[in-house]
Amino acid sequence: MTAKAATITSGKGGVGKTTATANLGVALASAGYRVVCIDGDIGLRNLDVVMGLENRIVYDLVDVIEGRCKLRQALIKDKRLADLYLIPAAQTRDKTAVSPQDMVKLVKDLRTDFDWVLIDSPAGIERGFRNAIAPADLVLIITNPEVSAVRDADRIIGLVEAEEKSPPKLIVNRVKPEMVKRGDMLSTVDILDVLAIDLIGVVPEDDAVTVATNQGSPAVLDARSRAGKAFRDIARRMNGEDVPFESLESKDGFFGRISRIVRPGGAS
Amino acid sequence: MNFLDRLRGDRRSATAAKERLQLVLIHDRADFPPGKLEALKDDLIATLSRHVDIDTKRVNISLTQDRHQQRLVADIPLAPPRARRKEIR
Numbered sequence: 351m352t353a354k355a356a357t358i359t360s361g362k363g364g365v366g367k368t369t370a371t372a373n374l375g376v377a378l379a380s381a382g383y384r385v386v387c388i389d390g391d392i393g394l395r396n397l398d399v400v401m402g403l404e405n406r407i408v409y410d411l412v413d414v415i416e417g418r419c420k421l422r423q424a425l426i427k428d429k430r431l432a433d434l435y436l437i438p439a440a441q442t443r444d445k446t447a448v449s450p451q452d453m454v455k456l457v458k459d460l461r462t463d464f465d466w467v468l469i470d471s472p473a474g475i476e477r478g479f480r481n482a483i484a485p486a487d488l489v490l491i492i493t494n495p496e497v498s499a500v501r502d503a504d505r506i507i508g509l510v511e512a513e514e515k516s517p518p519k520l521i522v523n524r525v526k527p528e529m530v531k532r533g534d535m536l537s538t539v540d541i542l543d544v545l546a547i548d549l550i551g552v553v554p555e556d557d558a559v560t561v562a563t564n565q566g567s568p569a570v571l572d573a574r575s576r577a578g579k580a581f582r583d584i585a586r587r588m589n590g591e592d593v594p595f596e597s598l599e600s601k602d603g604f605f606g607r608i609s610r611i612v613r614p615g616g617a618s
Numbered sequence: 619m620n621f622l623d624r625l626r627g628d629r630r631s632a633t634a635a636k637e638r639l640q641l642v643l644i645h646d647r648a649d650f651p652p653g654k655l656e657a658l659k660d661d662l663i664a665t666l667s668r669h670v671d672i673d674t675k676r677v678n679i680s681l682t683q684d685r686h687q688q689r690l691v692a693d694i695p696l697a698p699p700r701a702r703r704k705e706i707r
Protein backbone atom coordinates (compact mmCIF):
# COMPACT_ATOMS: atom_id res chain seq x y z
CA MET A 351 0.00 0.00 0.00
CA THR A 352 1.17 3.47 -0.65
CA ALA A 353 -1.08 6.17 0.63
CA LYS A 354 -2.13 9.34 -1.08
CA ALA A 355 -2.02 12.42 1.14
CA ALA A 356 -4.88 14.91 0.86
CA THR A 357 -4.87 18.21 2.73
CA ILE A 358 -8.11 20.06 3.45
CA THR A 359 -7.49 23.80 3.68
CA SER A 360 -9.32 27.10 3.18
CA GLY A 361 -7.62 30.35 4.08
CA LYS A 362 -10.68 31.67 5.90
CA GLY A 363 -11.50 30.08 9.24
CA GLY A 364 -14.69 28.26 10.13
CA VAL A 365 -15.73 27.22 6.63
CA GLY A 366 -15.76 23.48 7.37
CA LYS A 367 -12.23 22.03 7.10
CA THR A 368 -12.47 19.90 10.24
CA THR A 369 -16.01 18.78 9.39
CA ALA A 370 -14.86 17.79 5.89
CA THR A 371 -11.77 15.94 7.14
CA ALA A 372 -13.80 13.88 9.62
CA ASN A 373 -16.53 13.10 7.09
CA LEU A 374 -14.17 12.22 4.26
CA GLY A 375 -12.17 10.03 6.64
CA VAL A 376 -15.29 8.13 7.66
CA ALA A 377 -16.55 7.93 4.05
CA LEU A 378 -13.24 6.56 2.74
CA ALA A 379 -12.89 4.08 5.62
CA SER A 380 -16.50 2.93 5.12
CA ALA A 381 -15.66 2.27 1.48
CA GLY A 382 -12.90 -0.08 2.56
CA TYR A 383 -9.83 2.14 2.44
CA ARG A 384 -7.33 2.33 5.27
CA VAL A 385 -7.39 5.93 6.42
CA VAL A 386 -5.53 8.11 8.91
CA CYS A 387 -6.68 11.66 9.68
CA ILE A 388 -4.08 14.09 11.03
CA ASP A 389 -5.16 17.14 12.99
CA GLY A 390 -2.80 19.86 11.75
CA ASP A 391 -4.35 22.59 13.86
CA ILE A 392 -1.75 22.58 16.62
CA GLY A 393 -2.88 24.50 19.69
CA LEU A 394 -6.55 24.35 18.61
CA ARG A 395 -7.20 20.61 18.59
CA ASN A 396 -10.71 19.86 17.26
CA LEU A 397 -10.71 16.90 14.92
CA ASP A 398 -10.77 14.57 17.96
CA VAL A 399 -14.13 15.89 19.19
CA VAL A 400 -15.68 16.00 15.72
CA MET A 401 -14.69 12.34 15.28
CA GLY A 402 -15.79 11.52 18.85
CA LEU A 403 -12.35 10.25 19.91
CA GLU A 404 -11.38 12.88 22.49
CA ASN A 405 -11.41 10.42 25.40
CA ARG A 406 -8.85 8.11 23.84
CA ILE A 407 -5.98 10.53 23.39
CA VAL A 408 -2.67 9.75 25.04
CA TYR A 409 -0.02 11.02 22.64
CA ASP A 410 -0.19 13.64 19.91
CA LEU A 411 1.49 14.81 16.73
CA VAL A 412 4.19 16.80 18.51
CA ASP A 413 5.00 13.82 20.76
CA VAL A 414 5.71 11.79 17.62
CA ILE A 415 7.79 14.49 15.98
CA GLU A 416 9.83 15.14 19.11
CA GLY A 417 10.34 11.41 19.67
CA ARG A 418 8.42 11.02 22.93
CA CYS A 419 6.42 8.13 21.53
CA LYS A 420 6.38 5.74 18.61
CA LEU A 421 4.22 6.66 15.64
CA ARG A 422 1.82 3.77 16.24
CA GLN A 423 1.31 4.85 19.86
CA ALA A 424 -0.15 8.15 18.63
CA LEU A 425 -2.54 6.44 16.21
CA ILE A 426 -5.98 6.47 17.79
CA LYS A 427 -8.30 3.82 16.45
CA ASP A 428 -11.83 4.87 15.55
CA LYS A 429 -14.72 3.50 17.62
CA ARG A 430 -16.84 2.44 14.69
CA LEU A 431 -14.58 1.69 11.76
CA ALA A 432 -11.71 -0.78 11.87
CA ASP A 433 -9.65 1.00 9.22
CA LEU A 434 -9.88 4.59 10.48
CA TYR A 435 -7.27 6.28 12.68
CA LEU A 436 -6.59 9.74 14.06
CA ILE A 437 -3.36 11.48 14.97
CA PRO A 438 -4.46 14.35 17.24
CA ALA A 439 -2.88 17.78 17.38
CA ALA A 440 -1.00 18.93 20.46
CA GLN A 441 -3.18 21.26 22.47
CA THR A 442 -0.62 23.16 24.51
CA ARG A 443 1.95 23.86 21.81
CA ASP A 444 1.94 26.10 18.78
CA LYS A 445 2.56 25.70 15.08
CA THR A 446 6.28 26.36 15.34
CA ALA A 447 6.73 23.02 17.13
CA VAL A 448 6.40 21.38 13.70
CA SER A 449 8.16 22.09 10.40
CA PRO A 450 7.05 21.26 6.85
CA GLN A 451 9.88 18.69 6.66
CA ASP A 452 8.59 17.03 9.86
CA MET A 453 5.19 16.62 8.20
CA VAL A 454 6.71 15.20 5.02
CA LYS A 455 8.65 12.67 7.09
CA LEU A 456 5.62 11.74 9.21
CA VAL A 457 3.42 11.18 6.17
CA LYS A 458 6.18 9.19 4.47
CA ASP A 459 6.25 6.86 7.49
CA LEU A 460 2.47 6.44 7.26
CA ARG A 461 2.28 5.78 3.54
CA THR A 462 3.12 2.09 3.65
CA ASP A 463 0.31 1.26 6.09
CA PHE A 464 -2.54 3.35 4.68
CA ASP A 465 -4.43 4.16 1.46
CA TRP A 466 -5.29 7.73 2.45
CA VAL A 467 -3.69 10.26 4.78
CA LEU A 468 -6.06 13.20 5.35
CA ILE A 469 -4.66 16.36 6.88
CA ASP A 470 -6.89 18.97 8.52
CA SER A 471 -5.20 22.32 7.96
CA PRO A 472 -5.55 25.30 10.29
CA ALA A 473 -6.99 28.52 8.89
CA GLY A 474 -4.61 31.16 7.59
CA ILE A 475 -1.59 31.15 5.31
CA GLU A 476 1.14 30.92 7.93
CA ARG A 477 3.28 28.13 9.29
CA GLY A 478 0.39 25.78 10.13
CA PHE A 479 -0.90 25.98 6.57
CA ARG A 480 2.62 25.41 5.19
CA ASN A 481 3.01 22.37 7.43
CA ALA A 482 -0.32 20.97 6.31
CA ILE A 483 0.25 21.26 2.58
CA ALA A 484 3.93 20.21 2.53
CA PRO A 485 3.22 16.46 2.26
CA ALA A 486 0.03 16.77 0.15
CA ASP A 487 -0.42 14.96 -3.14
CA LEU A 488 -3.87 16.47 -3.39
CA VAL A 489 -5.09 19.77 -1.92
CA LEU A 490 -8.81 20.22 -1.33
CA ILE A 491 -9.77 23.85 -0.86
CA ILE A 492 -13.03 24.37 0.97
CA THR A 493 -15.08 27.53 0.78
CA ASN A 494 -18.54 28.87 1.56
CA PRO A 495 -20.73 30.77 -0.91
CA GLU A 496 -19.65 34.15 0.50
CA VAL A 497 -17.47 36.90 -0.93
CA SER A 498 -14.87 36.74 1.86
CA ALA A 499 -14.50 32.95 1.83
CA VAL A 500 -14.19 32.79 -1.97
CA ARG A 501 -11.66 35.60 -1.96
CA ASP A 502 -9.51 33.71 0.54
CA ALA A 503 -9.87 30.53 -1.53
CA ASP A 504 -8.42 32.42 -4.50
CA ARG A 505 -5.39 33.37 -2.44
CA ILE A 506 -4.90 29.75 -1.37
CA ILE A 507 -5.15 28.54 -4.98
CA GLY A 508 -2.29 30.90 -5.85
CA LEU A 509 -0.16 29.69 -2.92
CA VAL A 510 -0.76 26.02 -3.73
CA GLU A 511 0.17 26.62 -7.36
CA ALA A 512 3.35 28.37 -6.25
CA GLU A 513 4.31 25.16 -4.41
CA GLU A 514 4.10 23.34 -7.74
CA LYS A 515 1.57 20.89 -6.41
CA SER A 516 -0.95 19.26 -8.71
CA PRO A 517 -3.95 21.55 -9.25
CA PRO A 518 -6.11 21.84 -6.12
CA LYS A 519 -9.81 20.95 -6.14
CA LEU A 520 -12.71 22.92 -4.69
CA ILE A 521 -15.41 21.97 -2.19
CA VAL A 522 -18.26 24.45 -1.80
CA ASN A 523 -19.76 23.91 1.66
CA ARG A 524 -22.89 25.21 3.40
CA VAL A 525 -24.88 25.90 0.25
CA LYS A 526 -28.49 26.85 0.90
CA PRO A 527 -30.34 25.83 -2.29
CA GLU A 528 -33.36 28.00 -1.47
CA MET A 529 -31.23 31.13 -1.15
CA VAL A 530 -29.38 30.34 -4.38
CA LYS A 531 -32.69 29.91 -6.21
CA ARG A 532 -33.89 33.23 -4.82
CA GLY A 533 -30.72 34.92 -6.08
CA ASP A 534 -29.47 35.74 -2.61
CA MET A 535 -26.51 33.37 -2.44
CA LEU A 536 -23.59 32.85 -4.81
CA SER A 537 -24.18 29.70 -6.84
CA THR A 538 -21.50 27.11 -7.45
CA VAL A 539 -21.43 28.21 -11.09
CA ASP A 540 -20.79 31.83 -9.98
CA ILE A 541 -17.89 30.65 -7.83
CA LEU A 542 -16.39 28.53 -10.60
CA ASP A 543 -16.68 31.51 -12.96
CA VAL A 544 -14.34 33.58 -10.79
CA LEU A 545 -11.93 30.92 -9.48
CA ALA A 546 -9.51 29.01 -11.68
CA ILE A 547 -10.12 25.59 -10.13
CA ASP A 548 -11.98 22.32 -10.70
CA LEU A 549 -14.87 21.35 -8.47
CA ILE A 550 -14.85 18.12 -6.45
CA GLY A 551 -18.00 18.59 -4.38
CA VAL A 552 -20.92 20.73 -3.26
CA VAL A 553 -22.14 20.23 0.32
CA PRO A 554 -25.46 21.68 1.45
CA GLU A 555 -26.07 23.40 4.76
CA ASP A 556 -27.47 20.61 6.89
CA ASP A 557 -28.67 20.54 10.51
CA ALA A 558 -27.46 16.93 10.63
CA VAL A 559 -23.89 18.30 10.67
CA THR A 560 -24.56 20.13 13.94
CA VAL A 561 -26.25 17.09 15.44
CA ALA A 562 -23.39 14.89 14.26
CA THR A 563 -20.81 17.20 15.79
CA ASN A 564 -22.75 17.24 19.08
CA GLN A 565 -22.57 13.46 19.15
CA GLY A 566 -19.05 13.03 17.81
CA SER A 567 -20.38 10.89 15.00
CA PRO A 568 -19.78 12.42 11.51
CA ALA A 569 -22.83 13.06 9.30
CA VAL A 570 -21.60 10.54 6.72
CA LEU A 571 -22.76 7.85 9.16
CA ASP A 572 -26.31 9.22 8.94
CA ALA A 573 -27.79 7.69 5.78
CA ARG A 574 -30.44 10.42 5.54
CA SER A 575 -28.09 13.39 5.81
CA ARG A 576 -27.74 15.32 2.55
CA ALA A 577 -24.36 16.67 3.63
CA GLY A 578 -23.31 13.10 4.42
CA LYS A 579 -24.27 12.01 0.91
CA ALA A 580 -22.29 14.91 -0.56
CA PHE A 581 -19.18 13.88 1.41
CA ARG A 582 -19.58 10.24 0.28
CA ASP A 583 -19.67 11.49 -3.31
CA ILE A 584 -16.49 13.53 -2.78
CA ALA A 585 -14.74 10.46 -1.35
CA ARG A 586 -15.67 8.51 -4.49
CA ARG A 587 -14.37 11.31 -6.72
CA MET A 588 -11.12 11.33 -4.74
CA ASN A 589 -10.68 7.73 -5.84
CA GLY A 590 -11.17 8.65 -9.47
CA GLU A 591 -14.82 7.68 -9.82
CA ASP A 592 -16.85 9.85 -12.17
CA VAL A 593 -19.79 10.68 -9.89
CA PRO A 594 -22.31 13.09 -11.43
CA PHE A 595 -22.95 16.32 -9.53
CA GLU A 596 -26.40 16.42 -8.03
CA SER A 597 -28.45 19.43 -8.89
CA LEU A 598 -28.68 21.08 -5.49
CA GLU A 599 -29.27 24.55 -6.67
CA SER A 600 -31.68 24.67 -9.57
CA LYS A 601 -33.32 22.44 -12.09
CA ASP A 602 -32.31 24.54 -15.06
CA GLY A 603 -28.82 24.29 -16.34
CA PHE A 604 -26.84 23.56 -13.19
CA PHE A 605 -26.22 20.01 -14.32
CA GLY A 606 -25.17 20.93 -17.81
CA ARG A 607 -22.91 23.77 -16.79
CA ILE A 608 -21.19 21.87 -14.02
CA SER A 609 -20.45 18.92 -16.27
CA ARG A 610 -18.90 21.30 -18.78
CA ILE A 611 -16.78 23.04 -16.19
CA VAL A 612 -15.55 19.99 -14.38
CA ARG A 613 -13.14 17.56 -15.89
CA PRO A 614 -13.99 14.11 -14.59
CA GLY A 615 -11.34 12.22 -12.70
CA GLY A 616 -9.95 12.06 -9.27
CA ALA A 617 -6.92 12.75 -7.23
CA SER A 618 -4.24 12.71 -9.90
CA MET B 619 -42.07 42.04 -8.27
CA ASN B 620 -42.48 41.13 -4.62
CA PHE B 621 -41.90 43.30 -1.59
CA LEU B 622 -38.33 42.18 -1.03
CA ASP B 623 -37.35 42.78 -4.65
CA ARG B 624 -38.69 46.33 -4.45
CA LEU B 625 -36.83 46.88 -1.22
CA ARG B 626 -33.49 46.12 -2.82
CA GLY B 627 -34.30 47.86 -6.09
CA ASP B 628 -34.69 44.49 -7.86
CA ARG B 629 -31.00 43.75 -7.57
CA ARG B 630 -30.33 40.27 -6.34
CA SER B 631 -27.68 40.24 -3.66
CA ALA B 632 -25.93 37.28 -5.31
CA THR B 633 -25.36 39.43 -8.40
CA ALA B 634 -23.85 42.15 -6.24
CA ALA B 635 -21.71 39.54 -4.47
CA LYS B 636 -20.38 38.18 -7.75
CA GLU B 637 -19.54 41.62 -9.13
CA ARG B 638 -17.78 42.66 -5.94
CA LEU B 639 -15.90 39.37 -5.88
CA GLN B 640 -14.74 39.75 -9.47
CA LEU B 641 -13.43 43.24 -8.80
CA VAL B 642 -11.72 42.40 -5.53
CA LEU B 643 -10.02 39.35 -7.09
CA ILE B 644 -8.67 41.38 -10.01
CA HIS B 645 -7.04 43.79 -7.57
CA ASP B 646 -5.83 41.00 -5.26
CA ARG B 647 -4.24 39.06 -8.09
CA ALA B 648 -2.47 42.12 -9.47
CA ASP B 649 -1.44 43.20 -5.96
CA PHE B 650 -2.64 46.65 -6.94
CA PRO B 651 -5.30 48.00 -4.58
CA PRO B 652 -8.05 50.39 -5.74
CA GLY B 653 -6.55 53.31 -3.77
CA LYS B 654 -3.29 53.07 -5.71
CA LEU B 655 -5.25 53.00 -8.94
CA GLU B 656 -6.90 56.30 -7.91
CA ALA B 657 -3.49 57.83 -7.22
CA LEU B 658 -2.26 56.64 -10.60
CA LYS B 659 -5.32 58.19 -12.21
CA ASP B 660 -4.60 61.57 -10.58
CA ASP B 661 -0.96 61.48 -11.74
CA LEU B 662 -2.00 60.47 -15.22
CA ILE B 663 -4.51 63.32 -15.46
CA ALA B 664 -1.91 65.83 -14.29
CA THR B 665 0.65 64.59 -16.84
CA LEU B 666 -1.75 64.41 -19.76
CA SER B 667 -3.20 67.82 -18.99
CA ARG B 668 0.17 69.38 -19.70
CA HIS B 669 -0.19 68.22 -23.30
CA VAL B 670 -3.87 68.17 -24.09
CA ASP B 671 -7.16 69.35 -22.57
CA ILE B 672 -8.95 66.38 -21.18
CA ASP B 673 -12.40 65.91 -19.72
CA THR B 674 -11.05 65.03 -16.28
CA LYS B 675 -14.40 64.08 -14.78
CA ARG B 676 -14.97 61.32 -17.33
CA VAL B 677 -11.52 59.75 -17.21
CA ASN B 678 -11.84 56.09 -16.43
CA ILE B 679 -8.99 53.76 -15.51
CA SER B 680 -9.61 50.18 -14.59
CA LEU B 681 -7.81 46.90 -14.08
CA THR B 682 -9.14 44.11 -16.24
CA GLN B 683 -8.33 40.48 -16.56
CA ASP B 684 -8.88 37.84 -19.17
CA ARG B 685 -7.54 34.32 -18.83
CA HIS B 686 -3.86 35.05 -19.26
CA GLN B 687 -3.38 38.76 -19.02
CA GLN B 688 -4.09 41.53 -16.57
CA ARG B 689 -4.13 44.98 -18.06
CA LEU B 690 -4.73 48.59 -17.17
CA VAL B 691 -7.35 50.07 -19.42
CA ALA B 692 -7.60 53.84 -19.64
CA ASP B 693 -10.39 55.75 -21.31
CA ILE B 694 -9.43 59.40 -21.57
CA PRO B 695 -12.01 61.63 -23.24
CA LEU B 696 -10.76 64.98 -24.47
CA ALA B 697 -12.54 68.15 -23.34
CA PRO B 698 -15.32 69.18 -25.75
CA PRO B 699 -13.98 71.45 -28.57
CA ARG B 700 -16.10 74.39 -27.40
CA ALA B 701 -14.70 74.28 -23.90
CA ARG B 702 -11.23 74.05 -25.33
CA ARG B 703 -11.74 77.14 -27.51
CA LYS B 704 -13.10 79.08 -24.56
CA GLU B 705 -10.02 78.32 -22.53
CA ILE B 706 -7.75 79.44 -25.32
CA ARG B 707 -9.50 82.81 -25.51
Ligand SMILES: Nc1ncnc2c1ncn2[C@@H]1O[C@H](COP(=O)(O)OP(=O)(O)OP(=O)(O)O)[C@@H](O)[C@H]1O
Nearest residue numbers: 363364365366367368369473524554555556559577
Ligand atom coordinates in the same frame (compact mmCIF):
# COMPACT_ATOMS: atom_id res chain seq x y z
N1 LIG C 1 -22.55 21.62 5.71
C1 LIG C 1 -22.73 22.15 6.93
N2 LIG C 1 -23.98 22.33 7.44
C2 LIG C 1 -24.15 22.88 8.68
N3 LIG C 1 -23.14 23.25 9.48
C3 LIG C 1 -21.88 23.09 9.04
C4 LIG C 1 -21.60 22.54 7.75
N4 LIG C 1 -20.25 22.51 7.59
C5 LIG C 1 -19.72 23.03 8.72
N5 LIG C 1 -20.68 23.37 9.60
C6 LIG C 1 -20.48 23.97 10.93
O1 LIG C 1 -19.64 25.10 10.79
C7 LIG C 1 -18.80 25.26 11.92
C8 LIG C 1 -17.35 25.36 11.48
O2 LIG C 1 -16.97 24.12 10.92
P1 LIG C 1 -15.50 23.53 11.10
O3 LIG C 1 -15.07 23.56 12.52
O4 LIG C 1 -15.45 22.23 10.37
O5 LIG C 1 -14.68 24.64 10.29
P2 LIG C 1 -13.10 24.81 10.19
O6 LIG C 1 -12.85 25.33 8.80
O7 LIG C 1 -12.41 23.56 10.57
O8 LIG C 1 -12.83 25.95 11.27
P3 LIG C 1 -11.39 26.46 11.81
O9 LIG C 1 -10.88 27.38 10.75
O10 LIG C 1 -11.72 27.17 13.08
O11 LIG C 1 -10.54 25.24 11.98
C9 LIG C 1 -19.08 24.08 12.82
O12 LIG C 1 -19.95 24.48 13.82
C10 LIG C 1 -19.73 23.07 11.89
O13 LIG C 1 -20.62 22.20 12.57
Ligand SMILES: [Mg+2]
Nearest residue numbers: 367368391396
Ligand atom coordinates in the same frame (compact mmCIF):
# COMPACT_ATOMS: atom_id res chain seq x y z
MG1 LIG D 1 -10.86 23.26 12.05
